[in-house]
Amino acid sequence: MSLTIDITALPDERLLFTPSPLAELNAMLHVLAEPAHHPALHGWAASTTASIPPGLSERLLEADFLWRSSRADFLVPSVPGATLAEELDAVDRLDDEVYVAAALITTCGSSRITRRLGSPLTDPAAEERARDLALARGPRQAAFADRLLADPLVVRALVRRMMEDCQEAFFADAWQRVLPDLAADARQKADLLARRGPEEALAAVSPSVGLETGADGRRRIVIDKLQDSATSAVGAGGVTFIPTAFGRPHLLVVHAAGWRPVVQYPLAESGVPEPVSLAVIQQRLEALAHPVRLRLARTMARGPHTTGELASAWHLSAPEVSRHLAVLRKAGLLTTHRRGRYMLYQLDLAGSARLGSDLLEAVLR
Template sequence: MAVTLLLDSSGTGSVTVQRSPLAELCACLHVLDEPGHHPGSAAWLARAHAELDGGLLTMAAAWAPLWGAFRARYLLPLSAGSGRTLADELQEVAELPIGDFVAMTAQALIGKNDTDLAPRLSDEVLQRLRLISTSRMEIGARLRADPEAFRRELLDFLAAFAAASFDAEWPALRQALDRDRAERVRDLHRRGPLVLADLPTTSTASTASTTSTVSSTRKPLRIVFDKLYNATARVDEGRPCLLVPTVHGRPHFVIKHYPGYPVVIQYSADGAATPTLETARRRLAALQDPTRLRLAYAILRNPVATSELATQLGMSAPQVSRHLRRLREAQLVHTHRRGSVVYYQLDAAAIERLGPDLLSVLYR
């Protein structure tokens, strides 16, 4: 499963990089709701709990589904433009057509890219929300009863939370985001849209277009992002791709592609490597086999040669080699050679990271 972007490979105009105070504010709110997966934000989280009153914390928990695993589209930039303030971005949400606002909210509550949820929430949608959680159903009922009032209340909360526990943090965050943005812009000027391949992708290729928007003599760039759902979106001058760096959003990798609005990719600004779905799958598959688990145990503490492993496990050398190859392909072993003998040792750090890496893939 993956999200595929099709974009013109001839220029950089369809891809831009911009920071977003609203996106970073909502990344902070997500940390507040799911602190366990964001150890790098522990210092901010401690300050937030010390500074915020109980009323704001309660409200943050009530609104949390909007910036959860499936972020509401309007909480990321709705249009291209540098230098936007938080007030500018909140105003843009306030001016969003109410049908789009309702549909984007419903998407976040349900956690699906379903665009047939506007202009009003049906009984069927509320029933789906009830089966997810009663709190989401209650949010959906409030939204259906008075969407304009719902939006005003949400924007008032975001402004109040920012004043209480985000505005003081923003100058330092802005510097970090601007540093990353400057690097990405330089890369974009040098490499064009191929800069997207630095993000968690599974493949990058030029393919002949079958749509009428690109002539048969031009080949769009096809970039496939490692995600746990399938979708395809076209990027061009009329619908740009906005790259939005985040500090507090790590390890999440967010792609939003609501029809009629720019494609937005929010990525970690620290440049840390992120695991791919295929890597996690290969490692889980490799360790599922009982024989490979025995091999892992045998090479955990010390490097061992294939012939010795065959003796210890009562197997033939070719059998051991086949299992070691699977562990090597999953990047779970280190090898080194002494003369003609190759020694294998388990990569204990890779095993230790498997849990957090798998969580990172699922959260993405």
């Protein structure tokens, strides 16, 4: 499963690496709305939440579906500006139909309403569909959709004012603190692109991002995500890559039709393990789903064992144990070392823990 961006015949210089204040603000807002996604930022989220004025806090809660589970397209600029005000000015230049369609995607939790219908601002059927979908999501979403469809200019002004109030309340200080690292990362990726080409630059963005050239000669950026979708950057003028200090573990991709694709990626951090591909995760889950292999994992979690010791402990034949060990080893769940003529197998506790603390507790119980 992956998301692909077609960049066939696109010059390398059309891959843009740059920070974005508006995108980073909305990464912060997502952390405040979903702190469980970001355990490393619990301290920041708690202190920031406590410092936000009550009035602003209430307004953020009313509109948090704009950044909670997905991000409205206009909140992740495809052509970032130097300041938040500059990027908000660019949002103001969007026409109402584009703005409303982007806002309703997050409000209604559905695919583009206008794919089969017209604009909800001009098509009664599209408007009714948007209101119904928003109502199904909850009363706050329904109220927001009603206001947006009734008077988009008023809602747009309210959202902009909310972003400006966030800048005053907490964003300005946080942005000044993280901007040097974001700018340095963007420069490093741009330098890699110029000197070594897009393959190395994309690999430096994340192990989950790569470049693929198909048998048909088409070049695609392939992003390892739990979804199957595709878009093209050729007609949109390129791809924008925005580093974030507040986005981990998310690798956000905005790829609405007619918009330049944007990838917001977390800064590399020392001591933080690199993400494992979805294929490897699936392989590990399947390896541990077998009851015999789970029992063997329990024994090997307590220390290194030979094949014979494992066979004796679980009343299995040595060849049967060897077959199960091969599956676990191929999934990257075992460590091995030799003692004389014996090979010792042990469960990789660090790798297993990344699948979940409940799993690790169960095998150690």
